[in-house]
Amino acid sequence: GVKGDAANRPELLKQFCARFVERAFRRPLSDEQKQLYVERQFAESPDVETAVKRVVLLTLKSPRFLYTDLRRGESDAYDVASRLSFGLWDSLPDGALLDAAAKGQLVHSEQVMQQAERMLPDLRTRAKLGEFFRQWLKVDHVPDVAKDSTQFPEFDAALAADLRTSLELFLED
Numbered sequence: 001g002v003k004g005d006a007a008n009r010p011e012l013l014k015q016f017c018a019r020f021v022e023r024a025f026r027r028p029l030s031d032e033q034k035q036l037y038v039e040r041q042f043a044e045s046p047d048v049e050t051a052v053k054r055v056v057l058l059t060l061k062s063p064r065f066l067y068t069d070l071r072r073g074e075s076d077a078y079d080v081a082s083r084l085s086f087g088l089w090d091s092l093p094d095g096a097l098l099d100a101a102a103k104g105q106l107v108h109s110e111q112v113m114q115q116a117e118r119m120l121p122d123l124r125t126r127a128k129l130g131e132f133f134r135q136w137l138k139v140d141h142v143p144d145v146a147k148d149s150t151q152f153p154e155f156d157a158a159l160a161a162d163l164r165t166s167l168e169l170f171l172e173d
Contacts, residue, residue, distance in 0.1 A: 027078035077101035
């Protein structure tokens with residue numbers, strides 16, 4: 001969203017890169033991290049486009065992005081936000097979850113429960129739970145169901161499809 005001829009383009013791209021790294025790492029950057037991941041890349045690159053590419057590549061290769069549980073010791077509110085969002089959504093924390101972490105509102109179990117209840121109606125939760133049940137019940141790996149037509153004359157492809165739909169509706173409910 002930054003025009004190529006904007007006078008403040010480098011500064012706007014730095015701000016974008018800092019937000020990108022923070023979202024990827026699921027927490028605010030320390031001064032040292034901001035220096036390494038953003039400032040240094042802009043200082044050492046021949047142009048801003050190259051700097052942005054370097055920031056993105058460095059971020060996506062970082063263990064801080066690839067692994068959610070690198071920190072040792074006591075977990076903080078950002079760790080709770082990440083576990084909650086990956087557990088329910090298979091995704092990064094949204095703005096509301098990061099805001100709650102920043103305000104220290106993910107410390108008590110009631111606060112975590114409140115955020116979880118907020119997240120439950122989201123379609124990502126529904127998809128995650130549906131995938132869990134399909135894997136747990138191993139319904140996606142079952143070959144076509146066939147029965148002996150002499151013993152079960154009323155069992156046909158339509159009935160098998162109805163049974164599958166019934167299971168899907170039950171899991172949905």
